[in-house]
Amino acid sequence: MSDLFSHHGEQLRQHHAPLADRLRPRSLDDFQGQEEILGPGRLLRRAINADRVGNLIFYGPPGVGKTTLARIIAATTRAHFSSLNAVLAGVKDLRHEVDEAKRRLDQHGLRSLLFIDEVHRFNSAQQDALLPWVENGTVTLIGATTENPFFEVNKALVSRSRLFRLQPLENRHLHQLLERALRDRERGYGERPVQISPEAAAHLVEVAGGDARSLLNALELAVETTEPDGEGQIVITLAIAEESIQQRAVLYDKQGxxxxxxxxxxxxxxxxxxxxxxxxxxxxxxxxxxxxxxxxxxxxxxxxxxxxxxxxxxxxxxxxxxxxxxxxxxxxxxxxxxxxxxxxxxxxxxxxxxxxxxxxxxxxxxxxxxxxxxxxxxxxxxxxxxxxxxxxxxxxxxxxxxxxxxxxxxxxxxxxxxxxxxxxxxxxxxxxxxxxxxxxxxxxxxxxxLGEMLSSGPDDPELERWIQRQSGSEGERLDRLRQELWADAPWQRHDRVLLLEARSLLWALDPLQCCPEGGVVIHAASSADQTRLGTQLEVLDSLERPQLIPDLSALEGSGQRFEWIASRHPLKHSSPEELEAAVAAFTALAAPKARLRLLFSQPQLGPAGGLKHAGTPTDALAVLLERVMAIEQTILRPQPEPSALEAALIQQGWTLEWRAWEERLALPINEGLLARWFAADAPYRQQLSQTLSPAEIDRLKAELQQRLKGTLPQLLEHRLLSARRSD
CATH class of the missing domain: 1.20.272.10 (Zinc Finger, Delta Prime; domain 3)
Structure with missing residues (x-):
């Protein structure tokens, strides 16, 4: 019987609750705003969907969704969820929640999430009482505060939590919320004949100043205090809207x-x-x-x-x-x-x-x-x-x-x-x-x-050590190229990064380190590369681990859009049609004002060119080398053709900038390198055989064999393409 009365009481409470409370989003898909931290593919969304939220503190002005986010987590987690309001709760309430959390963990192995609203209102003693249980994992803390947590919350709690700064909602979000309130039959005014003029709607949104609660409270006051006209319609005019919400408060706290x-x-x-x-x-x-x-x-x-x-x-x-x-x-x-x-x-x-x-x-x-x-x-x-x-x-x-x-x-x-x-x-x-x-x-x-930095979290020493090991695994030369690829990148912690045709994790190290609240997706160059890279990533925590995909079609329907797209040596051997299709495919995944960085390294000397630069050949050999070098000019033509790539990118709305530099190397000569050049099915030998006789090809190979365990001069041209979307 008590359950029946409790259920009836809950129904009455929901029926009489303010409009702002009734319209709270119940899932991430209904949530308005905060795309920078909750957008598809970003860390917080992945953590909520995976039920892997750690200690969190949501920080931002009133009416931006801090409590709503906590309720969404409560609705999706398999852990026990309880909440306290720091204005009303004391140390006794905290101890009760901790004792219950210990009991659930000991008896049932059930985790406990504790949401504390207005957590900054806890005094130092109350925060100290909570700290040991957060530290040993008895409870997972989710705090909400309108004050700077670095100033108002125990530093030990802050250091053990991931912080997210929520921004005031944009006008477009408030307009969407207003339309939803008027359309929703169950929780809004969808069953009542309410009409609002465009001027009235614009006034409510403008004066609300990014505060969803302020907007909905004003709408509720306007609807509930306006008498229906002769046709039974509740018409909200600009005058009524101005009476319902007259002046936007200036956000200012003399101590905050x-x-x-x-x-x-x-x-x-x-x-x-x-x-x-x-x-x-x-x-x-x-x-x-x-x-x-x-x-x-x-x-x-x-x-x-x-x-x-x-x-x-x-x-x-x-x-x-x-x-x-x-x-x-x-x-x-x-x-x-x-x-x-x-x-x-x-x-x-x-x-x-x-x-x-x-x-x-x-x-x-x-x-x-x-x-x-x-x-x-x-x-x-x-x-x-x-x-x-x-x-x-x-x-x-x-x-x-x-x-x-x-x-x-x-x-x-x-x-x-x-x-x-x-x-x-x-x-x-x-x-x-x-x-x-x-x-x-x-x-x-x-x-x-520059954009807003909307989140912060504790350092991850395991990830740092892994990144250090990876950065040294590819050699000093490639590590310098990694630094060139990402030089002066204006990272945001919530950026999402897509790496195209990856054969190494080297190019993912910077985004993994600089974008902990965003996400990294790696498109493997081949199935063998995907298997190898996946093995290297297994040591990382699943939430921090980049997503490996076999092709870009795996991202269809995910909603992910990337602030950064990058690659080294992409789009090789693509026909003009294939090149245009590939550029269109990754452009469709680019966020507004996304950045693109493509690094190409092109040898300027083939084997014959290296031999000529290595010394003074005999007259007969010099004639042969000149003939081979003419063929090598065709073989060494840049892939893809820069002008074709530029045209495809410009067509998709990218603004381009090239930077080029040269690197001189001493290429070690070994049997493996000679096999790569002169094996029967080697592309280099097949190109030469279209012009040269077998004897001439063997003469060239013999000259190189004389230099086994030596080196051959090589000149590389590196070209970095930096681009940005105009929208």
Missing amino acids: DAHFDTISAFIKSLRGSDPDAALFWLAKMIEAGENPRFIFRRMLISAGEDIGLADPQAVVVVEACAAAFERVGLPEGLYPLAQAALYLASTEKSNSLLGFFDALKNVKASNRQAVPAHLRDANRDGKAFGDGVGYRYPHAYAEHWVAQQYLPSDLQGQVFWQPGTLGWEGERRQRLQQRRAAQLAAAVEHQQE
Whole structure:
């Protein structure tokens, strides 16, 4: 009877639950957003599907899916799943969960997953009480937090967990969620006659600011408080939408990431001589309630650190502005505050300080305000999440300025300060316009090169040792070529990499090391290569092990798209039609803005050419070598033909760049090499026999046999093709 009442109570709870709770995705296929960490082929998705999740911490703003992900894991795991809310739970609750986990493990061999929502709300003692049981594997921790775990969570817990940073949802995801809420008959409003105007939908999505919960709460309020019209329709107009969700909150916590990241961006904008970005970050801090005295203190430091004696008046101006602020207070004190910022950023009078209020209006109205990763504070967790990576230090450049992005990506090109034409401002007006144009160009390039680092995890010493062994197994020469192939690759931890026609694991070492949250797929060159490579990979953990496939058709229907595609010596002996088909096949697997790297190594000398360069042949031999070298020019023609490959790639939307270099070698001569050249079925001998007599071929072979155990000069041309998709 109690089970009956419990079931009935659960049904009532679900019926009366808020719309945001009812519409939570129940599987990964229903989950909206976070493709960078949950896309097909990426580590977290593979781990959830394989029921191999280890200790995880999900970190991100409200309404992006942290708790939902935990519930999806709960629905798919074979382990026992329990949850606590750190706001309500204490050490007693933790001990109870640990005791139950020990009992399940001892009696039934059943693993336990413990989800702790708002894990940062546990105090130090509570986190310490949990640590031993996480460390010995009694429980597997899944934590969710809106605060930086490197700052708010026990460092020992963080070091034993894999971290994933969830981003605010994009507008397209929110539109999809809105449509689903209106269409779903079971959990949404599919059975009610609700109509929403495009303007109302756009307003709800825009003001929600990437927060799915905020969007659904606003929709629920609009639907439940709107009376049906004469035809029984519930019509949500723009006016109703504006009443339901009126203002987007500025994400800012004076003790958390937003505080440190924003003041870091502000100071770097001052240092970089970007008045527009400086005004924007200043406006964000003021709107969020930051103490102006704190900002003045930081500007005084900046006046000494980044301006110095280049303009001795900088400290004087900031100090005078600070004194003026103390005298007049808010809101009029915003004028001297903005004046000090503009002076430091731009180092006679005008009304250009009004630009600050333009920036303030933009803060209130704009949606995407995320601090670009390279401007974030890198002192606390930059290594884990890549904060600060890609920042260009202006003092290292001519004129102490470099074109780079300071404003958020969606605000590039926005002008908040327009200097006048007279006096101090007029002298700098033209230079500022030139710098703004240079920054726009640099921002486009920067967005192509850098992305968010969305995850972090503990080091894997076993994988590191395996990679070290593999890198030395192919010899120093090939290892140098590996370094050339991946030189300056702007890796992201969640990148997925496809290696074409692989005969060695050497080319997979860099992506395995640099993309632990993504995935590596190796297309073996032959069935024998697949067997051999598979044996070498068996020592790796199954989640870290690259996927080996016999051909690209094995990826059909997987949904995987790759940020990197690479190979050495691919597409050999392909006809023009086969080449076009092969390029189209791997292009279909490329993600937007994917990168391609193909490395070709082409001998420039055949056996006859090597003999000629090895010494001064007799006249009779020289005549023979000249004839053979003419044949070798045809044999040594690059495969595939560069122009044909370029045409096929350009047709598929790739932008290309070639780099070539030469390498001189001493080729050891042995019986195996001679057999490869002169055996009856050897391609080289067959090519020669079309022009030369058997006696002439034997004469050439005899000359080489005289050099057994010696060397033959060889010249290699290496050509690296780097390409990028335009979409």
